[in-house]
Amino acid sequence: MATGLFSIGVSGIKVSQMGLLATEHNIVNANTAGYSRQMTVQSTSGAVYTGQGAIGQGVEINTVKRMYDNYLSGHVNSAQSSVGELEALHTQLSQIDNLFADSSAGLSPALQSFFTGVQSVASDPSSAPARQSMVSSAQTLVSRFDQLNTSLSDMSEQINSRIENTVSTINSYAKEIASLNQRIVAAQGAYGQPANDLLDQRDQVINELNKLIKVTPTDNGDGSVNLFFGNGQQLVVGTSAMTLTAQPSQADASRTVVGLQGKNVSLELPESSIVGGELGGLLEFRSGSLDKTKAELGMIATSLALTFNAQHALGQDMLGNIAADGGSLQSDFFTLGTPSVLANAKNTGSGAIAVSFLAPQANASTANDGGFYTNLKLSDYQVKFGAAGAYTITRLSDNEVVATGSGSGTVALPDEGLSFDINAVGAEGDRFVVKPYSNSIDSLAVNSKIVADPKLIAAAAPVRVSQAQANTGNMLIGQGSVGVGYSAASLPQTLTASASSLDGATGSWTATYADGTAVTGSGSIPLSNAGKALDNIEFSGMSFSVSGTPAVGDQFTIARNTNGVQDGRNVLQLANLQTTKTMSGGTASYQSTYSKLVADNGIQTSEAKIRMDAQTAVLDQATASRDSLSAVNLDEEAANLIKYQQAYQAAAKILSVGTTLFDTLLSLKS
Structure with a gap:
């Protein structure tokens, strides 16, 4: 009898001790990120069957279980990925919104000031101060374009840098998860019990990883997990981690993209395959907002220069020069560069392409009253060569083929406002990307000869x-x-x-x-x-x-028009360009296009904020649901301490009773 009492008492002490250890472990890890509350799972020991019935043999610990639900944790990870993406998107959008909506630093004040200077010359064409004021306001406008463009270019560089840093951190997390997979498999294989703390560490790293990129885990059955991102690309497979790379784009070396490292080459991933997390937000911002904003600002500058130059060329300066004289007039008030043509890094041929802007079109009017406008589109273009020198020109904003042909030659596309010169055909599969406005603002300037001598402004009609x-x-x-x-x-x-x-x-x-x-x-x-x-x-x-x-x-x-120094008919036409529909095929003005740009960015910023707030609420709810199961409740653990302490004391009392009974039996024999 004493032996049974001792074994039962010892089992009770062991179980209570394990309960105390689990409780203490919970208490000290109450503030450990990613920790899941643990509890002992106990059952009765096998009974001894006698003629008088089955006699229990005490208690035993089956396992130490962490309070974890895969569904709840998955919901948190998914919400965390969305919040990370929207936070990155909203932060970047806010920079553009603040930059362009600023009443003093935006383009609108400089544009208004420039045309005020034009109006002053129209009011007094012979005034040297008025002409100088027009030149100065034009230089200020060019400077404002440059400042805005520089800010956007700086954002592009920041995005490149952040992509590199984020990819590096993702790789670090992937290696850590693969290492934890290995340790978990080894621990669970050796003891046949869950490696709770290692599992918590891995879950926490996966949660941190989801802040950077959305990953989907799958269980391998041996304690390890695989992680996939995008359209099913592998990031972690068991104990092996793939390596992401941040590398120059094959289509545009100034643009950092994400690749997947293979044995001998890094495969460039399409941006659409990177979703969720900070990395997804950065890429979405760049392709959906930053690139578009930079291009639209360049398109405004280009249309302004082309239409203003076209009308200026129809005038006469104070020296009596006109374009019909064959070159004496400084026809271009603004100087402007040409579109950028980027050869794909994988091209194998010797193709050569040059692209230029077509002259703006004028209103179909017998009055020859100006009204110039451009047909420029807010899009990049791709020239792709096929077999035997055949090529297609595709507008990338909607993937519409706008021209096809074969061999070298010039392809004028009036509806696009561009002319493509195929100087040499490329090999089959070669590609070129045309960015019409990437150089526009960098090259935009006021004609240096007009700056030196404002009398060369063609204010008069010829x-x-x-x-x-x-x-x-x-x-x-x-x-x-x-x-x-x-x-x-x-x-x-x-x-x-x-x-x-x-x-x-x-x-x-x-x-x-x-x-x-x-x-x-x-x-x-x-x-x-x-x-x-x-x-x-x-x-x-x-x-x-x-x-x-x-x-x-x-x-x-x-x-x-001899001695027409007081004539301001042409500069009046130049002033009218401020309100004329000079862009988008004659459907929008400079100011309305810029205002739409500002409004679109404001709307996107507001939408991103609303979505971020909503997703943050979802994350809070998901976290609360998970924590209600997994988080440590110190009040509950304090109660457990008392419970296991009393159970320990009661089990110890069993041993004390057994000892007393054993001593009594021994005394009877003596």
């Missing part, structure tokens, strides 16, 4: 009309405007009114009448057509409005 003092009719012919490619070689011309026509015109002309009918001809210009009065005359790229009725013999002389 032609004018005068009427003879002896005229007695009420016909007026406007001062005229010129269009692209105009010629002043036929000037001066004197038109003399007869009863039915204006005589003396040389060369061919187009006359437009009050009902919109256009008539072409040469020689005399009829004053009416089908009862409708003459409304406009156009020849050699020059347009002149007509109103009223002449008297017979009235004369009008169309000539070069």
Whole structure:
């Protein structure tokens, strides 16, 4: 009997001691990150069967169990990955939003100041201070473009650096998880019991990893796990860890991308395969916001330069120079670079491509009243060569093929605002990426000759009309405007009114009448057509409005605009570009395009904040649900200490009773 009492008492002491150890372990790890509360699982020892019945033999510990639920922990990891992604996205978007929405540091004030300077010249074309002010405000505008572009370029460099650092940390975590896999397999294989603390350590590392990139674990059945990311790419397989790389993109060496290291080569991963976590947020920000913002800012600068230069080229400077003279006029007010063409690092051929901007288009108007606009799209382009020199040109924003061809030559794409010069065809499979606006702001500047001498601003129109003092009719012919490619070689011309026509015109002309009918001809210009009065005359790229009725013999002389220093007709057209729809095929102005850019970034930032807050709430809820099962409750553990202490004391009392009984038996024998 004593032997049974002793064995039962000892088993009770052992179990109580194990309970105390587990409780103490919980208490001291209450603040350990990733720790899961542990508890002993006990059962009765096998009974001894006698004729009087089964007699129990005490208690034993089956295992020490951690309070863990795979589903709850998986929910936390998933939410953690989303929060990490949205935090990175919102932080970066906020930088752009703060930069562009700033009322003093944004583009809008500089754009307004520039056109105010243009207006000052339109008000007083002969004023040297006004011309200098226009040049200075133009330089300020260029500087503002440069400042914004530099800030965005700095963000690009920061993204590259953060991608490198994040990839390095991911690799470190992957190696640590693989090492923990090995230790867990060894520990559980040796003792046949769960390696609770090692499992907690691994779960915590996986949780930290999900802050950087979303991973999906799978159980191998031996205690180890595999980790997959993206579209099923392996990151950890058992005790082996794959290695991610941060490397230059094959399509654009200035862009750091993520690769997967193989035996002899690193495979570049598509950005769409990196989702979740800080890395996913950085890549989403770069492709979805930063690249677009930088390109759109460059597109605004490009359209501004092209349309402003196109109108400026139609004017006359204070020295009397005009474009029709063949080069004396400084036609370009702004200087602008050409689109960037990037050869893919895997190209094997000797293909060579150059891309240039097409001249902006003008409104289809017989008045030649400017209204220039570009058809430039917010997109990069890809030129891909096939067999025998065949190629396709694809607009990457929507993957639409915009041109196909074969061999070398020039491909003008008016609907894209670009011209592609295939100087040499590439090998089959060779690719080139065209970034139309990557150089635009870096190369944007005010013409240095105009900066040195503001008299070279082409503020005046190159032609004018005068009427003879002896005229007695009420016909007026406007001062005229010129269009692209105009010629002043036929000037001066004197038109003399007869009863039915204006005589003396040389060369061919187009006359437009009050009902919109256009008539072409040469020689005399009829004053009416089908009862409708003459409304406009156009020849050699020059347009002149007509109103009223002449008297017979009235004369009008169309000539070069000599001594036109007080003429501001062309600079007035330049000022009108501020509100004209100069972009997106004539559907948007500079300011409206920029305002949309600012608004879009603001909306994206707000949406990211809302999503982040919502996902943070989900994470908090998931964490609370997990912690309700796994976290240490110090009040509960304090109660367990008392419980196991009392159980220990009670089991010890059994031994004391057994000893007393044994001594009693011994005393009876004596």
